[in-house]
Amino acid sequence: MSVSDTSFRDSRLAFALRQGGGIVLSLAATLLGLLLVTFFIGRVVPIDPVLAVVGERATQAQYDAVREALGLDQPLWKQFGIYVWDALHGDFGQSIRTREPVVDEIRRYFPATLELATLATIFGVIVGVPAGVIAATRPGSLIDQIVRIVGLMGYSMPVFWLGLMGLLLFYGILGWVGGPGQLDAGYQMLMEFELTRHTGMILLDTALNGRWDMFANALSHIVLPAGILGYTSMAYISRMTRSFMMNELGQEYITTARVKGMPEWRVIWVHALKNVMVPLITVVALSYAYLLEGSVLTETIFAWPGLGSYITDALFAADMPAVLGGTVVVGVVFIGLNMLSDILYRLVDPRAK
Amino acid sequence: MSDLLTIRDLRVTFDTETGPVEAVRGVSFRLGRERLGIVGESGSGKTITGRSVLRLIRPPGRIEAAEMTFDGIDLTRISEREMRALRGPRIAMVMQDPKYSLNPVMKVGAQLTEGLRLRDRLGAAEARRKAIEALEAVQIRDPERVMEAYPHELSGGMGQRVMIAMMLIPNPDLLIADEPTSALDVTVQAEVLSILDGLVRDRGMGLIFISHDLRLVARFCDRVLVMYKGRIVEEVAAGELTRAKHPYTQGLLNCLPRIGGSRAPLPGLDRDADWARA
CATH class of the missing domain: 1.10.3720.10 (MetI-like)
Structure with a gap:
């Protein structure tokens, strides 16, 4: 009985681990999907994020500097990478109204x-x-x-x-x-x-x-x-x-x-x-x-x-x-x-x- | 021998939207400390008859009887509280399918001991000891492990043995076994039946064995009631089954194949509307 008992327990543990792994994996996938959606919403809304920061009367040089600082001159996939990286570190950027994170x-x-x-x-x-x-x-x-x-x-x-x-x-x-x-x-x-x-x-x-x-x-x-x-x-x-x-x-x-x-x-x-x-x-x-x-x-x-x-x-x-x-x-x-x-x-x- | 259970003119009616339906229509029988079989096809009222004895017919079902006495106690008169005191320690029931009749989210041990702890006020260790004894009595080999298991971790045969153990713990005077082996594999049916048989015999309790299998019932019971459409159409002594007179009983007997018997198509079951009349 002891033999069957331990194998019974082992398989149960393996099963729990497999399930736990599955949960973590599906969690990560859902999270990535969520970030993807918010990222694209951020790109398609007709609000220029640079303009929102520098204001209407900024010079082209100021505009470009901020655009670069925000990473908006990078290709889209890279921007998404940066976005995910920042989000995982708890950085969602600055509020435009209050200038606070x-x-x-x-x-x-x-x-x-x-x-x-x-x-x-x-x-x-x-x-x-x-x-x-x-x-x-x-x-x-x-x-x-x-x-x-x-x-x-x-x-x-x-x-x-x-x-x-x-x-x-x-x-x-x-x-x-x-x-x-x-x-x-x-x-x-x-x-x-x-x-x-x-x-x-x-x-x-x-x-x-x-x-x-x-x-x-x-x-x-x-x-x-x-x-x-x-x-x-x-x-x-x-x-x-x-x-x-x-x-x-x-x-x-x-x-x-x-x-x-x-x-x-x-x-x-x-x-x-x-x-x-x-x-x-x-x-x-x-x-x-x-x-x-x-x-x-x-x-x-x-x-x-x-x-x-x-x-x-x-x-x-x-x-x-x-x-x-x-x-x-x-x-x-x-x-x-x-x-x-x-x-x-x-x-x-x-x-x- | 004094009667354990007397039932006279039992009627169970369900009020449905299309009017009242009588599931049991005037059933009468007496039971001593013996084994009584009730046989009939689906819908014949045998299960309802069994559950009426425990007064466990859910609304809108109504139970009426000219007499329903258990050991001198008038079951039609006593309060629900008094009835509850009878259920378990005096009258118990084993149901068809342990997959549904055991609580899926409670450990077997908790289900076995709750009566002992709640009613008999036993301590945890004492209740556990008794429950393990009960599991041993139904020939479960590793009772300690079964106590810690959940019902879905048991096979059907194991589950039904747990059910029997649970119902026999308070040592009731009357056990109603409602198709106790119908949901089991044929190979374990005989095993479970012989365990049930042995325990009932040893403890000298009354047994109502409800089944659709006439031959099976005849093997385990002293007497057999044959029900059809809510009525008893015939009562036969188990040994004299072959001499059953009623065509419905004969139909039930002949509709089962026999090993080595003729290979001719089995006859269908005759159902004559006249048999259902008084």
């Missing part, structure tokens, strides 16, 4: 989006999964109808409308939450001087600095945008959970668990949910990725200094390095989350190993 700006903006999207997704999972499960166990009941209608509203009502109505009601009329922005104006000033930005995420940073007054203020500002994004995410997650759950509850192993006399909570929340988790991981990861792309509308309405606002503002200013840098970051986040869900999927489903 794009990567530094993204580093400043992205945490705000990350924080918002993470809170929203946590909300979506914590509310959406149980709601979907409960709806699936009582199909056609009142609670199922409520989950269905609330969910339907969640993904059919435009988020900018929800955002405006939310602001009007909870901020304007009731005064329960903070308004647009990450902090009240007074705190915003203080933040510049008194807060060490460890992570760039406002809740974490205020907590890490022990500024609980600021933390409470930040919380009152994030709760509405996170709640609204979380609502749309919850709507999707609850619908998907319900349908996955319905499917699992019809399976024979569920009958087995009942035949064993297992209580209903265990049948549903352990036996069935473990199986629901498998497809649900992909759903949650995709919904998270979608929010991480920067919810442009939500960030605009709530004056949230995130990636969505950053890319939109850059676009209006024809700041191509910033737009493309932001796009690459979004793409990388998307690819990364896809890979993560692939790995998690393998952990949860023993058959996928």
